[in-house]
Amino acid sequence: MEDTNTTHQVSYGIYILVWLGLVGLTLLTVSVSGLNLASLTIVTALTIAIIKSLLVTNYFMHVRTDTRVFKVFIFVSLIMFLTLIILTFFDITFRAGGK
Numbered sequence: 001m002e003d004t005n006t007t008h009q010v011s012y013g014i015y016i017l018v019w020l021g022l023v024g025l026t027l028l029t030v031s032v033s034g035l036n037l038a039s040l041t042i043v044t045a046l047t048i049a050i051i052k053s054l055l056v057t058n059y060f061m062h063v064r065t066d067t068r069v070f071k072v073f074i075f076v077s078l079i080m081f082l083t084l085i086i087l088t089f090f091d092i093t094f095r096a097g098g099k
Helices: 012-033 040-060 068-094
Strands: none
Touching: 012 040
8 A cells, every 4th residue: 555645745856757748749730730740640640649748648737756546547547538439439430431
């Protein structure tokens, strides 16, 4: 059982580095959007977005230092969300006919 009374201090330097990383990834997203990557455009944009969301949740939302139960709930929620998105895209992609 984890001790819930412990405090986790993160220095301002870490916050600044994470913020600079987010700014850098945003600049990378903007610069990549001007390139013609064909089918890799969506994959590249989603990869950068996933990295940015992991930085925000781990450092600014303090999920990195949270209890294991809370992390499991987040993981299950993400799996359910991804399942619904994938099923929706399969439905749209393989739907026969128009209306």
